[in-house]
Amino acid sequence: MSRVHTVCPVTSPQNPWQQGGYPQSGTPSGGFPQQYPQYPRQNPFAAPPVSAHEMGAVRRPMTIEIAFWIAVVVPLLATVLSVVSYLLLQGVVNDAIGSAGSGSTEIDAQISSVANGVMLFFFIVLTIIYLVLTALWILFGFKMRVGRNWARITLTVFASVWALSGVVGLIQGGTMTTTGSLGDLEVPGSYYAMAYAQSGLGLVAMAVFITLVFLKPSNWFFQAANRH
Numbered sequence: 001m002s003r004v005h006t007v008c009p010v011t012s013p014q015n016p017w018q019q020g021g022y023p024q025s026g027t028p029s030g031g032f033p034q035q036y037p038q039y040p041r042q043n044p045f046a047a048p049p050v051s052a053h054e055m056g057a058v059r060r061p062m063t064i065e066i067a068f069w070i071a072v073v074v075p076l077l078a079t080v081l082s083v084v085s086y087l088l089l090q091g092v093v094n095d096a097i098g099s100a101g102s103g104s105t106e107i108d109a110q111i112s113s114v115a116n117g118v119m120l121f122f123f124i125v126l127t128i129i130y131l132v133l134t135a136l137w138i139l140f141g142f143k144m145r146v147g148r149n150w151a152r153i154t155l156t157v158f159a160s161v162w163a164l165s166g167v168v169g170l171i172q173g174g175t176m177t178t179t180g181s182l183g184d185l186e187v188p189g190s191y192y193a194m195a196y197a198q199s200g201l202g203l204v205a206m207a208v209f210i211t212l213v214f215l216k217p218s219n220w221f222f223q224a225a226n227r228h
Contacts, residue, residue, distance in 0.1 A: 058147060058224045061217035067209050071141030071155060074205040075134035081198040082130055086123045088191040090116075133158070144213070147225025152213050163206035169199030 137158065143151035212218065 058221060060145070060147075061221050063212045063215050063218045064145060064221055067212040067218070068141050068145045070205055070209045070212075071137050071144070074201065074209075075130075075137040078198060078202060079127070079130045079134055081194060081201070082127065085191060085194045085198065086127075088188065088194060089119075092188065092191070147222055149222045149226060152218075152222060156210055156213065159206040159209050162202045163210075166199045166201075166203030166206065170196065170203065 137155065140151040140155050140158075144155060
């Protein structure tokens, strides 16, 4: 006579469900019971994904930011100083014309008036050149700011020429605003101070600009920008 062994299910306080079984509301595949909510596996506190465009963006170093503002502000300031220098010189010439008209012949007064007109013509031409160069500086400055290496090279050439003219202006005691010899006219010291300030500003600013755009962070920036 054979004995029939009955296997009783084993339960424990940690696992109240019978081994090999599942609750009536569960599923045979071992999933969560229907009364339990399904939670997403994604971390709700995680940062949003970074787009491919942001991943490819090149961070601009501070050296380029400073060089950019030099390219924008210094040409505008030089134009303003040029106008102020002309106004100071114009006052001296007007005083000379007035003196010539009161104590000299009519021919001398006419000659002084023609000289004043010639100086005004040269001032207008130089001002137009200043404005065109300022516009180019600002335009190429924006191109350089976004990583265009050709803009850096072009502005470096401009800066070298400007620095050289600043050295010449400091040596001669004048700038490009001087249109010629003033003869025996007594030029006020404020004009020479303005001329030295304009030449010194150009020399120092352009030396700083050239140094900034060729430092290591700037070189890395342009190399990374050319790869994108």
